[in-house]
Amino acid sequence: MTTTGAPAALRAEPARPGPVVTQDNAAFWEAARQRQLMVQQCRRCQQRYHPPRPMCPSCHSTDLGLLACSGRATIHSWTAVHYPQSPRFSYPAIVVVVELEEGVRLVSGLVDAQPSDVRIGLPVTVDFLDVEDGAVLPVFRLER
Amino acid sequence: MVGIGATEFSKAAGRSETQLACEAIVAALSDAGLDASDVDGVVSYTIDPVEEAELVRAVGFQELTWSSRVPYGGAGSQATLLHAAAAVTSGAARAVVVWRAIKARSGTRFGGAAVPRSPTSAHAGTSAAQWSAPYGALTPASWIALLATRYMETFGVTNEDFGRAVVQLRAHAATNPEAHYFGRPLSLEEHQQSRWIAEPGIRRADCCQESDGAVALIVTSADEPVAAAATTPVRILAVTGSALDGHEVASDHYVPDIGDFPESRALGNRLFAQAGLGRDDVDVALVYDAFSPVLLMQLESLGFCGPGEAKDLIGDDGLAVTGVLPCNPNGGLIGEAYIHGLNLTLEAVRQLRGTAANQVPAARTALVAATRSGVLLGT
Numbered sequence: 001m002t003t004t005g006a007p008a009a010l011r012a013e014p015a016r017p018g019p020v021v022t023q024d025n026a027a028f029w030e031a032a033r034q035r036q037l038m039v040q041q042c043r044r045c046q047q048r049y050h051p052p053r054p055m056c057p058s059c060h061s062t063d064l065g066l067l068a069c070s071g072r073a074t075i076h077s078w079t080a081v082h083y084p085q086s087p088r089f090s091y092p093a094i095v096v097v098v099e100l101e102e103g104v105r106l107v108s109g110l111v112d113a114q115p116s117d118v119r120i121g122l123p124v125t126v127d128f129l130d131v132e133d134g135a136v137l138p139v140f141r142l143e144r
Numbered sequence: 145m146v147g148i149g150a151t152e153f154s155k156a157a158g159r160s161e162t163q164l165a166c167e168a169i170v171a172a173l174s175d176a177g178l179d180a181s182d183v184d185g186v187v188s189y190t191i192d193p194v195e196e197a198e199l200v201r202a203v204g205f206q207e208l209t210w211s212s213r214v215p216y217g218g219a220g221s222q223a224t225l226l227h228a229a230a231a232v233t234s235g236a237a238r239a240v241v242v243w244r245a246i247k248a249r250s251g252t253r254f255g256g257a258a259v260p261r262s263p264t265s266a267h268a269g270t271s272a273a274q275w276s277a278p279y280g281a282l283t284p285a286s287w288i289a290l291l292a293t294r295y296m297e298t299f300g301v302t303n304e305d306f307g308r309a310v311v312q313l314r315a316h317a318a319t320n321p322e323a324h325y326f327g328r329p330l331s332l333e334e335h336q337q338s339r340w341i342a343e344p345g346i347r348r349a350d351c352c353q354e355s356d357g358a359v360a361l362i363v364t365s366a367d368e369p370v371a372a373a374a375t376t377p378v379r380i381l382a383v384t385g386s387a388l389d390g391h392e393v394a395s396d397h398y399v400p401d402i403g404d405f406p407e408s409r410a411l412g413n414r415l416f417a418q419a420g421l422g423r424d425d426v427d428v429a430l431v432y433d434a435f436s437p438v439l440l441m442q443l444e445s446l447g448f449c450g451p452g453e454a455k456d457l458i459g460d461d462g463l464a465v466t467g468v469l470p471c472n473p474n475g476g477l478i479g480e481a482y483i484h485g486l487n488l489t490l491e492a493v494r495q496l497r498g499t500a501a502n503q504v505p506a507a508r509t510a511l512v513a514a515t516r517s518g519v520l521l522g523t
Contacts, residue, residue, distance in 0.1 A: 079289035093280030
């Protein structure tokens with residue numbers, strides 16, 4: 001899902017922290033910057049996984065690509081973080097573990113929801129949140 | 145295990161971690177009847193800030209032939225005894241000091257909301273800095289809460305069930321003079337009024353302490369004179385580590401069932417098989433209660449009850465010194481202190497020596513388990 005044509009990108013103020021980018025996870029975050037949810041996939045054996053790693057654990061290939069995901073997922077687990085609080089987030093911060101349609105698990109955030117709205121198993125769809133330094137986080141919202 | 149030592153456990157030690165380590169080590173040497181010059185091995189685990197070279201300089205060790213560190217933070221805490229046992233049984237060292245010194249309250253707070261800037265966890269076994277922190281899950285409590293919600297949903301467990309375990313741990317702490325919560329028991333009603341840290345699993349009362357202090361243990365082979373001379377020798381019956389493919393410490397969010405601890409199950413199975421013992425042989429269990437949900441999850445994965453049954457085992461008095469499974473009689477990490485798990489090992493030795501504040505009658509076999517490492521100790 002992209003936000004092309006949307007009136008304005010989601011933006012958090014004050015700037016939320018971005019991800020810690022490394023050589024091993026850079027492809028995931030670069031895709032997110034392009035407002036694409038992509039997970040690592042081995043070009044040789046087609047295994048897919050997350051978090052990204054420098055080598056395919058199935059075939060030991062280092063020729064690793066990315067699979068574009070539909071952005072559809074279900075909530076595998078969740079929590080509403082209340083305390084302690086960083087001034088760079090708003091609370092309660094709803095954190096989710098989602099199971100992507102593609103069969104890969106991801107930790108993310110749930111936006112525009114209250115703790116009482118959240119249940120394991122609910123369908124969610126991806127959106128993208130601008131944070132500090134031009135970074136973009138994949139986040140999810142409940143399907144209406 | 146021929147010697148044990150510790151500093152006081154507090155919220156503001158007022159001295160360095162290195163000094164805390166030195167004090168605990170000297171206390172353990174005194175307890176064992178050893179001199180610093182008898183020690184030729186040292187072992188600690190990740191996140192401990194003490195430099196080996198500083199310890200040597202301050203305590204006066206003459207020559208170390210063995211120095212090692214275990215990964216996985218507190219989850220790996222009990223594998224320090226595996227390193228020590230490997231050293232003394234192989235002949236690589238004769239007397240090994242295991243230590244952990246920490247200022248998790250007056251120094252860098254373990255439960256603080258700092259935004260991490262490093263992609264690694266300093267060998268603590270988590271990738272949460274990269275994958276959880278951007279979403280506001282900044283603390284171990286928030287990472288564990290994601291596991292707890294799934295566990296609660298799967299087995300119909302409630303936060304009140306966690307509270308019944310906490311009430312028992314706080315009752316233990318209330319009669320342990322070493323404990324932060326000495327003289328301060330907690331009722332279930334008070335637990336349920338405790339504020340949310342990470343809903344719906346973890347309230348403030350479900351969290352372990354952030355503590356300052358140090359613990360030291362001394363391991364030799366059983367045929368060393370100092371061990372043979374001990375009036376209440378404590379033996380390592382079995383010790384092992386367990387780190388499984390795909391698993392992290394605390395932020396275990398990518399495995400097939402995040403409401404389960406298969407590494408803890410593998411750990412328990414190997415320990416009991418190695419020692420030739422059954423769960424019924426355990427007189428006292430020390431289980432890494434960083435947060436109350438993981439206490440229940442471990443009691444199940446270690447095989448003391450079936451999946452989802454820990455709440456029934458615990459009930460209102462299951463963990464008491466006279467309960468079905470005496471557990472964390474010092475108050476645990478929740479009630480006594482958080483010396484990153486090593487105060488649980490200290491308590492296990494005290495129980496087997498018969499010198500604990502809340503003594504389990506005739507305790508002969510103790511289990512200490514921390515999800516990724518564990519030890520069975522016996523008299």
